[in-house]
Amino acid sequence: MAETFDLIVLGAGSGGLAASFRAARHGARVALLDPGPLGGTCVNVGCVPKKALWFAAQLAQAQSLAEAYGFTGVHGPLDWEHFRLRRLGYIDGIKQRYETRLAEAGVQLLREAGRFVAADTIATTSGAELRAPQIVIATGARPQRLDIPGFELGVVSDDMFSLRELPRRIAVVGAGYIAVEFAGLLRALGSEVCLHVRERLLRSFDEEQVTALEEQMRGQGIRVMCPSRIRAARRVDDAIVLEDETHGDTGPYDAVLWALGRVPNTERLDLDAAGVQLDAKGHVLTDAWQNTNVPGIAALGDVTGRLALTPVAVAAGRRLADRWFGGEPDARLDYGNVPSVVFSEPPLAGVGLTEAQAREQYGEQVQIHRSRFTPMQWALAGHHGKSFMKLVCVGEDQRVVGIHILGPGADEMLQGFAVALKMGLHKRDLDATVAIHPSSAEELVLMS
Ligand SMILES: Cc1cc2nc3c(=O)[nH]c(=O)nc-3n(C[C@H](O)[C@H](O)[C@H](O)COP(=O)(O)OP(=O)(O)OC[C@H]3O[C@@H](n4cnc5c(N)ncnc54)[C@H](O)[C@@H]3O)c2cc1C
Numbered sequence: 001m002a003e004t005f006d007l008i009v010l011g012a013g014s015g016g017l018a019a020s021f022r023a024a025r026h027g028a029r030v031a032l033l034d035p036g037p038l039g040g041t042c043v044n045v046g047c048v049p050k051k052a053l054w055f056a057a058q059l060a061q062a063q064s065l066a067e068a069y070g071f072t073g074v075h076g077p078l079d080w081e082h083f084r085l086r087r088l089g090y091i092d093g094i095k096q097r098y099e100t101r102l103a104e105a106g107v108q109l110l111r112e113a114g115r116f117v118a119a120d121t122i123a124t125t126s127g128a129e130l131r132a133p134q135i136v137i138a139t140g141a142r143p144q145r146l147d148i149p150g151f152e153l154g155v156v157s158d159d160m161f162s163l164r165e166l167p168r169r170i171a172v173v174g175a176g177y178i179a180v181e182f183a184g185l186l187r188a189l190g191s192e193v194c195l196h197v198r199e200r201l202l203r204s205f206d207e208e209q210v211t212a213l214e215e216q217m218r219g220q221g222i223r224v225m226c227p228s229r230i231r232a233a234r235r236v237d238d239a240i241v242l243e244d245e246t247h248g249d250t251g252p253y254d255a256v257l258w259a260l261g262r263v264p265n266t267e268r269l270d271l272d273a274a275g276v277q278l279d280a281k282g283h284v285l286t287d288a289w290q291n292t293n294v295p296g297i298a299a300l301g302d303v304t305g306r307l308a309l310t311p312v313a314v315a316a317g318r319r320l321a322d323r324w325f326g327g328e329p330d331a332r333l334d335y336g337n338v339p340s341v342v343f344s345e346p347p348l349a350g351v352g353l354t355e356a357q358a359r360e361q362y363g364e365q366v367q368i369h370r371s372r373f374t375p376m377q378w379a380l381a382g383h384h385g386k387s388f389m390k391l392v393c394v395g396e397d398q399r400v401v402g403i404h405i406l407g408p409g410a411d412e413m414l415q416g417f418a419v420a421l422k423m424g425l426h427k428r429d430l431d432a433t434v435a436i437h438p439s440s441a442e443e444l445v446l447m448s
């Protein structure tokens, strides 16, 4: 006989964990299934190990700034293996804390995959059946692979975190978050990097900001090939050569990172047994409340194909649990004005509309304010890179609909401004705020 719960959650990544913890806090009996490591993509092969590498890259750059400032004897390469182990230790700590917290919350954790046998019934890999009136699909996504000759010679982002040494020469194929982040951090750590861009870098970000970032990337010695269309990879001696439709053979490289987007984990869920509808790319279709077309079944996070960010999956999971078990019938995630940061070098942060989106929506009512400057810590070292900030405003009262920041510190700077934008920020509010000096952030309240 099937064991019964109030809630079954498929996937213990960012979204599934958040939904489980919150539902358990509201008193629900929760079963959480995942055959993989706790924390899913973000903790194991995403945000956390990536940010760790980005911190290491920041330290590498700080060394060259320090030399210019007058420090001596600070320069040296990263001991890649030492840092890999340190990173793993940090991540193990996170996973252990999740395990402890799940046990304390009374969530029943099953380390196996689940699939639907009916709209209220899940079968586990070991053959057990679980039943619940509410089920959450939070099974995430995985790197997209291409069916081209030699694809297997390269690696995908998951594999980057188990490399045993820094690749000396690497090609990064792609133009999204992952491609740009890895290109920047690997370059800073000492790799020769060639970025193969099919059309345009970072399509969802403000074009002018992306152009400014690309200039800096080129200035750091990253080779950007655009437009580039890779049709095959092949081994030549110990290295890899890419066959590019536009540029001919490129390389040789010691490694190739394919960073081509992600595909949802839905094929093995037997969703037909429950009647859950998917879109053409295999994402679970959801409405504004995370509901699927089947009552009692919801989906959230990367598997839905909406904003693929950890805090989005977490917030969606918490709101859903509040609605289902916390007596909050109106709880749902507002997907508008979600801030995000590309951990490029320097970081690029944005919230709200890009200039192009605002012009499309508001036409001539759009006003743009810009500030470009060399941040003090760079200027002191004789480094000429520029920070670039941009406000997108609309209407006579200059409501701020977009804030875009490129430069050191952008990653930490945007969060507070995103709160203000969400609350209905106007340019006059920025003008009325006294600056913090000397800082980069002050430029946002000093724009004329
Ligand atoms: C390299 C990289 C860097 C990133 N950096 C950032 C960043 O800096 N900031 C940010 O906000 N986002 C970042 N992201 C995106 C972020 O990691 C994802 O948006 C987030 O992890 C999605 O969470 P999720 O819960 O939807 O899915 P996941 O975290 O992918 O979790 C899904 C879980 O479901 C499990 N599962 C699959 N099938 C089944 C099944 N049948 N039964 C049970 N369990 C199953 C999987 O094992 C997995 O653990 C990054 C992603 C990558 C790849």
Ligand SMILES: NC(=O)c1ccc[n+]([C@@H]2O[C@H](COP(=O)([O-])OP(=O)(O)OC[C@H]3O[C@@H](n4cnc5c(N)ncnc54)[C@H](O)[C@@H]3O)[C@@H](O)[C@H]2O)c1
Pocket (backbone or CB within 6 Å): 146, 173, 174, 175, 176, 177, 178, 179, 181, 197, 198, 199, 200, 202, 203, 230, 259, 260, 261, 262, 307, 308, 309, 340, 341, 342, 343
């Ligand atoms: N800092 C962050 O918050 C962060 C970091 C990494 C990832 N993420 C999330 O994870 C998601 C996945 O990241 P991603 O970089 O894999 O995807 P992405 O959707 O950001 O970018 C995919 C890129 O691959 C390119 N592409 C697709 N097919 C291609 C092909 N055949 N040849 C050449 N290029 C091709 C696309 O043009 C696009 O530029 C992101 O959209 C983002 O939501 C967030």
